[in-house]
Amino acid sequence: MKDRDCVDLLQWALPRLHRRWRGFRKVRRQVCRKVQRRMDALGIEDVGQYRRYLEALPQEWQVLDGCLPITISRFWRDRRFFELLECRFLPELARRAREEGVAALTVWSLGCGAGEEPYTFSILWRERLQPRCPGLGLTILASDVEAHQLARAELACYPASALKDLPRPLKGAAFEHRDAHDCLKREYRRSVELERRDIRGEFPARRFHLIACRYLAFTYFDRELQCDIARRLHRTLHPGGLLVLGNGEALPEEVMEGFELADEQISVYRRREGED
Numbered sequence: 001m002k003d004r005d006c007v008d009l010l011q012w013a014l015p016r017l018h019r020r021w022r023g024f025r026k027v028r029r030q031v032c033r034k035v036q037r038r039m040d041a042l043g044i045e046d047v048g049q050y051r052r053y054l055e056a057l058p059q060e061w062q063v064l065d066g067c068l069p070i071t072i073s074r075f076w077r078d079r080r081f082f083e084l085l086e087c088r089f090l091p092e093l094a095r096r097a098r099e100e101g102v103a104a105l106t107v108w109s110l111g112c113g114a115g116e117e118p119y120t121f122s123i124l125w126r127e128r129l130q131p132r133c134p135g136l137g138l139t140i141l142a143s144d145v146e147a148h149q150l151a152r153a154e155l156a157c158y159p160a161s162a163l164k165d166l167p168r169p170l171k172g173a174a175f176e177h178r179d180a181h182d183c184l185k186r187e188y189r190r191s192v193e194l195e196r197r198d199i200r201g202e203f204p205a206r207r208f209h210l211i212a213c214r215y216l217a218f219t220y221f222d223r224e225l226q227c228d229i230a231r232r233l234h235r236t237l238h239p240g241g242l243l244v245l246g247n248g249e250a251l252p253e254e255v256m257e258g259f260e261l262a263d264e265q266i267s268v269y270r271r272r273e274g275e276d
Contacts, residue, residue, distance in 0.1 A: 017065050081244070107208060110213045114162075124170070125191075218245050226252050227255055234259065241270070244266075
């Protein structure tokens with residue numbers, strides 16, 4: 001499939017799936033490869049024929065939707081965010097939790113991929129913050145829509161490229177080298193619960209002190225769906241809890257009445273106090 005043909009297909013199909021082309025423009029080749037494999041499996045030779053197939057079989061849209069998740073992740077992605085998490089945000093949340101008599105901070109990592117982000121939270125907490133917060137635990141829910149990504153997270157063994165940004169002392173403490181991969185030690189995995197979940201569907205029936213929704217809804221979804229998800233994320237946060245987006249992402253103005261910007265350097269929002 002030529003790039004131009006794939007672009008035409010995505011620009012036609014994405015709005016029908018509540019996605020926006022702007023989010024996929026730079027990463028489209030990952031999607032195009034998946035779509036090409038699907039067309040090959042169906043014996044479809046060109047994009048025009050696949051469009052007609054989509055129009056004739058509504059159930060094929062669900063298959064196309066499954067081609068859209070983008071996987072770009074690594075440990076310690078966005079160094080500045082994790083530095084601020086260590087020095088400011090987690091200590092603030094921990095102090096408040098201890099004042100309220102909470103046994104553990106709760107974190108939700110959405111679109112966790114192969115586990116790089118939630119395991120980074122676990123490593124950071126265990127190595128840098130737990131010694132300062134005796135008696136306070138950290139529990140992490142890590143969810144992704146793709147089963148094969150969760151299987152990789154369960155295995156927790158990674159190529160060197162996935163750990164290139166992780167500070168060396170943290171890597172040395174948390175990983176052991178095995179068969180050309182670096183595998184996360186079991187004690188850093190115990191606090192992480194892996195589950196398959198589509199962010200567009202039902203949310204967990206519990207609240208979190210911190211939710212990381214980076215490079216997912218607010219990059220790839222259209223504004224209507226972004227607003228819906230932002231409002232549900234708001235309800236899933238404890239008052240005063242933090243919502244973390246990726247670099248260059250922002251909440252829609254329509255939902256800002258429930259949030260305040262917690263930091264101007266990175267996209268961290270705080271659920272306003274007094275709302276329950």
